[in-house]
Amino acid sequence: MSIYYTAAVIILVFVVIFQIAKASEYVSILKGEDKSRKQTNKINGFLMIAFMVLGLIGVWYCHHILQGRILGESASVEGERVDEMMYITTVVTGIVFLITQVLLFWFSYKYQERENQKVLFLPHNNTIEIVWTVIPAIVLSVLVVIGLRNWFVFTGDAPKNSQVVEITGKQFGWIYRYAGKDNEFGKKYFRNIDPSNNSLGLIWADNASLNLKADPSAQDDIVTEQAMYIVKGRPVKLIINSRDVIHDVGLVHFRMKMDAVPGIPTTLWFTPKFTTAEMKEKTGNPDFQYEISCDQICGNGHYSMKGLIQVVTQEEYDAWMAKQKPYYYAAFPDKDPSSVPVVDSVSKSTASISSQAAAGGSQGKMK
Amino acid sequence: MSNEQIVQSKGQVAQGIGHTDHHVHEGGHHHHHESFISKYIFSMDHKMIAKQFLLTGIIWAVIGGLMSVLFRLQLAYPDQSFPILETFLGKWAKGGHITPEAYYALVTTHGTVLVFFVLTAGLSGTFANFLIPLQVGARDMASPFLNMLSYWFFFSAAMVMLCSIFVETGPFSGGWTAYPPLSALGSASPGSKTGMDLWLVSMALFVVSSLLGGLNYIATILNMRTKGMSMTRLPLTIWALFFTAVLGVLSFPVLLSGFILLIFDRNFGTSFYLSDIYVNGVGALPNEGGSAILYQHLFWFLGHPEVYIIILPAMGIVSEVMSINSRKPVFGYMAMVGSLFAIAILAFLVWAHHMFVSGLNPFLGSFFVLLTLLIAVPSAIKVFNWLTTLWRGNIRFTPAMLYSIGFVSMFISGGLTGVFLGNSALDIHLHDTYFIIAHFHIVMGVAGMFGMFTGIYHWFPKMYGRHLNNTLGYIHFWVTFVGAYLIFWPMHYEGLAGMPRRYYDFSNWESFKMFEGVNIFITIVATVVFAAQLLFLFNFFYSMFKGRKNTSQNPWGATTLEWTTPVEPMHGNWPGEIPEVYRWAYDYGRDGKEFIQQTTPVGADESTNH
Numbered sequence: 001m002s003i004y005y006t007a008a009v010i011i012l013v014f015v016v017i018f019q020i021a022k023a024s025e026y027v028s029i030l031k032g033e034d035k036s037r038k039q040t041n042k043i044n045g046f047l048m049i050a051f052m053v054l055g056l057i058g059v060w061y062c063h064h065i066l067q068g069r070i071l072g073e074s075a076s077v078e079g080e081r082v083d084e085m086m087y088i089t090t091v092v093t094g095i096v097f098l099i100t101q102v103l104l105f106w107f108s109y110k111y112q113e114r115e116n117q118k119v120l121f122l123p124h125n126n127t128i129e130i131v132w133t134v135i136p137a138i139v140l141s142v143l144v145v146i147g148l149r150n151w152f153v154f155t156g157d158a159p160k161n162s163q164v165v166e167i168t169g170k171q172f173g174w175i176y177r178y179a180g181k182d183n184e185f186g187k188k189y190f191r192n193i194d195p196s197n198n199s200l201g202l203i204w205a206d207n208a209s210l211n212l213k214a215d216p217s218a219q220d221d222i223v224t225e226q227a228m229y230i231v232k233g234r235p236v237k238l239i240i241n242s243r244d245v246i247h248d249v250g251l252v253h254f255r256m257k258m259d260a261v262p263g264i265p266t267t268l269w270f271t272p273k274f275t276t277a278e279m280k281e282k283t284g285n286p287d288f289q290y291e292i293s294c295d296q297i298c299g300n301g302h303y304s305m306k307g308l309i310q311v312v313t314q315e316e317y318d319a320w321m322a323k324q325k326p327y328y329y330a331a332f333p334d335k336d337p338s339s340v341p342v343v344d345s346v347s348k349s350t351a352s353i354s355s356q357a358a359a360g361g362s363q364g365k366m367k
Numbered sequence: 368m369s370n371e372q373i374v375q376s377k378g379q380v381a382q383g384i385g386h387t388d389h390h391v392h393e394g395g396h397h398h399h400h401e402s403f404i405s406k407y408i409f410s411m412d413h414k415m416i417a418k419q420f421l422l423t424g425i426i427w428a429v430i431g432g433l434m435s436v437l438f439r440l441q442l443a444y445p446d447q448s449f450p451i452l453e454t455f456l457g458k459w460a461k462g463g464h465i466t467p468e469a470y471y472a473l474v475t476t477h478g479t480v481l482v483f484f485v486l487t488a489g490l491s492g493t494f495a496n497f498l499i500p501l502q503v504g505a506r507d508m509a510s511p512f513l514n515m516l517s518y519w520f521f522f523s524a525a526m527v528m529l530c531s532i533f534v535e536t537g538p539f540s541g542g543w544t545a546y547p548p549l550s551a552l553g554s555a556s557p558g559s560k561t562g563m564d565l566w567l568v569s570m571a572l573f574v575v576s577s578l579l580g581g582l583n584y585i586a587t588i589l590n591m592r593t594k595g596m597s598m599t600r601l602p603l604t605i606w607a608l609f610f611t612a613v614l615g616v617l618s619f620p621v622l623l624s625g626f627i628l629l630i631f632d633r634n635f636g637t638s639f640y641l642s643d644i645y646v647n648g649v650g651a652l653p654n655e656g657g658s659a660i661l662y663q664h665l666f667w668f669l670g671h672p673e674v675y676i677i678i679l680p681a682m683g684i685v686s687e688v689m690s691i692n693s694r695k696p697v698f699g700y701m702a703m704v705g706s707l708f709a710i711a712i713l714a715f716l717v718w719a720h721h722m723f724v725s726g727l728n729p730f731l732g733s734f735f736v737l738l739t740l741l742i743a744v745p746s747a748i749k750v751f752n753w754l755t756t757l758w759r760g761n762i763r764f765t766p767a768m769l770y771s772i773g774f775v776s777m778f779i780s781g782g783l784t785g786v787f788l789g790n791s792a793l794d795i796h797l798h799d800t801y802f803i804i805a806h807f808h809i810v811m812g813v814a815g816m817f818g819m820f821t822g823i824y825h826w827f828p829k830m831y832g833r834h835l836n837n838t839l840g841y842i843h844f845w846v847t848f849v850g851a852y853l854i855f856w857p858m859h860y861e862g863l864a865g866m867p868r869r870y871y872d873f874s875n876w877e878s879f880k881m882f883e884g885v886n887i888f889i890t891i892v893a894t895v896v897f898a899a900q901l902l903f904l905f906n907f908f909y910s911m912f913k914g915r916k917n918t919s920q921n922p923w924g925a926t927t928l929e930w931t932t933p934v935e936p937m938h939g940n941w942p943g944e945i946p947e948v949y950r951w952a953y954d955y956g957r958d959g960k961e962f963i964q965q966t967t968p969v970g971a972d973e974s975t976n977h
Contacts, residue, residue: 024838025838037763067860107760119695123700133744136743266726299549299556300471
């Protein structure tokens with residue numbers, strides 16, 4: 001019922017506005033066009049300056065209530081550069097915004113139609129036109145220089161000691177892969193994908209029909225869909241893939257982003273500054289998580305395509321890594337030496353090598 | 368009408384056999400023999416075609432606007448149920464909740480329709496058709512027949528798009544940019560099934576329409592200017608529409624080629640855009656060797672010029688209206704033309720700034736940063752020139768003038784955020800967030816609409832021989848202007864926080880859910896602003912038939928040629944000979960005279976511009 005009442009009220013409001021509008025037209029005809037034009041001109045001139053004043057107060061008020069909700073300190077070392085650049089650009093554009101908007105509304109108010117107001121016939125003025133061409137050009141050049149210096153840092157090679165993690169997007173989730181103890185990502189092929197036990201299509205065995213040769217380095221790769229573990233203070237390089245459509249690895253807290261394109265691997269690197277636990281404290285939010293948001297529309301589940309990053313200390317990372325089993329053994333438990341009841345010395349030594357490799361970091365390389 | 372025919376009809380006038388009713392002599396086009404169909408439907412009169420574009424544009428603006436209200440409802444109240452939605456939308460709003468399928472379809476259709484049907488066809492289609500022959504002094508377009516075809520191709524594009532909304536699997540739902548593989552694979556999204564085929568057909572028809580229109584506009588401006596109308600005497604509206612048409616003619620074919628490859632990938636098993644794809648529940652696809660990025664290059668090679676196709680006509684209209692109502696020549700005419708030219712050239716050299724995070728070569732990206740930020744220079748020149756046009760003028764706040772001032776304000780606000788986004792290092796963080804939504808809605812959407820409103824309020828008396836109601840115009844302007852800022856300003860903050868665009872629901876995201884209140888606020892304002900547009904609609908249709916009659920040949924005191932035609936110009940525009948032009952279009956306040964029309968010969972003791 002309330003819907004009908006609302007509709008009735010809205011229609012009533014409209015009818016009232018129309019009646020006022022019509023009446024004002026008749027009045028203006030009675031008064032004479034000139035006189036009524038002067039009157040509306042005055043009202044609109046006043047509204048111009050009122051809009052400017054209230055608008056600027058609104059800008060301040062909006063900033064006042066929303067500034068706490070935008071991101072705090074960058075959680076990556078590189079992100080600090082983004083924040084700094086954002087600050088500089090905001091100041092520069094803010095000054096231009098203020099000057100031009102104030103002039104726009106001030107001129108509108110000041111030069112509203114008045115009797116005996118002399119119009120200045122001013123078709124052009126070369127000097128001033130050159131001045132306001134050159135100044136923006138210089139300011140923008142400065143911004144371009146700052147921007148490109150950062151751009152080449154962000155998109156340049158990752159530092160040598162980077163940890164490498166592969167992240168693959170699919171409808172609608174993320175798959176993370178670590179190179180395992182040999183520090184080498186094994187080969188994969190999309191036709192080899194088996195949703196039940198080989199989500200990336202790693203080439204574990206020869207496949208004559210697909211003309212594939214088994215890649216031994218694929219056998220120790222660690223694959224998980226739970227969360228990506230990375231180490232505080234150590235640069236991490238992501239190798240980004242997609243299994244189906246275009247996705248995007250969006251890392252708001254690290255100020256980084258890169259598309260995941262099927263068939264074309266992309267990369268991104270950054271250095272996390274705070275562990276997840278530290279961020280919980282910093283933000284005062286016990287539920288804080290480093291979330292990976294998919295930032296490129298990828299289908300109807302796009303909005304739910306969330307990934308998680310756990311930034312941990314080196315010790316925590318080593319402990320986590322020691323618990324991870326190669327994906328190959330998850331797919332073929334019978335091949336897993338640790339599942340054999342009798343623990344022999346060989347498998348013990350493999351396990352210790354594996355944990356050493358994890359502790360020393362996995363400088364992986366893409367094949 | 369071709370040039371020869373015009374020469375012929377001019378000759379007849381000169382020989383004294385011209386008659387008011389016989390101004391158009393060729394091929395049975397007698398003024399008083401026009402049937403309903405040839406006058407209102409398959410019309411070849413540029414003014415009628417302009418009105419057809421305008422009306423179709425308005426209808427799509429209402430549809431597209433309503434869609435935005437619907438998806439804003441979902442964003443503001445993701446948990447609430449609105450049973451009335453189920454009544455109207457059926458399975459697309461099961462239980463009163465808009466489904467994700469419906470949400471993405473609404474977002475996609477809203478974008479496509481507003482960009483192409485409203486702000487391209489509705490804006491430049493309307494005003495290029497209406498103003499070019501009237502302001503350059505021609506009886507009609509170079510080819511009235513192609514002009515008519517242009518509208519009917521647009522109409523069929525619109526019809527196909529309308530049909531796509533009603534197919535069972537829904538309209539296309541992969542975003543207006545239609546990136547493959549999502550748009551290429553029906554198995555990846557139900558919207559990419561029949562809905563996408565219809566979307567592509569519709570867009571292909573639309574490209575044909577805008578090419579036919581664009582060629583006509585260029586030919587008319589270059590060849591059919593009246594005696595004395597040199598290029599430097601053209602009003603800025605015509606210059607803007609000229610560059611718009613050139614942009615369209617050079618870039619739309621590239622879009623069409625991109626779409627054709629997409630049609631091949633979808634239906635004929637080619638792999639232009641597809642490689643290494645495994646779709647859940649379907650398995651590995653046979654395609655290998657294609658590049659999904661190729662599509663993005665082809666798309667944005669139109670897609671970026673497209674935003675200038677939208678904004679240039681608005682700039683031209685605003686320059687013209689601002690000068691008329693400031694009673695002062697537009698400042699820096701040649702700089703205005705030069706900056707339009709610079710924008711048109713640069714428009715072709717910046718497309719990859721939409722692709723900074725697509726894995727583009729960073730070295731290549733750096734060129735696009737430089738060229739993109741370069742566009743800010745001609746844009747800044749235009750803003751300063753508009754400000755100086757107002758300075759020491761004698762401003763009349765007609766509704767059209769208010770909209771043109773609003774346009775400049777919006778263009779400044781949206782243009783400045785472009786400086787953030789064009790700088791690739793910042794774009795990494797802001798890409799595909801609400802910051803970009805705020806940016807392009809302000810600088811292209813709202814500013815483009817304001818340009819359109821400026822044009823409608825200003826030329827309505829010429830179109831329909833009646834005036835719009837001013838009071839409704841003022842209310843419409845102030846609600847829309849304030850509302851647009853209230854809607855889009857807070858979105859910048861959401862974007863700075865990294866909130867991604869095209870999300871159906873944010874409530875499960877620890878990083879983004881703090882903007883719940885802001886989203887509700889934006890939705891409420893958006894609904895009010897939409898309601899205010901109904902005021903405009905009523906004003907428009909009511910005034911068309913019942914508005915105050917325009918009795919003056921030149922109600923705004925303007926200098927340009929369209930105000931030398933009869934109050935309601937007939938097919939052919941001028942009853943007698945086409946007037947000759949002696950001066951530029953901006954003699955306002957010269958030598959103490961309020962305005963001097965272009966048709967007034969230059970006195971012996973007068974100085975001139977151009």
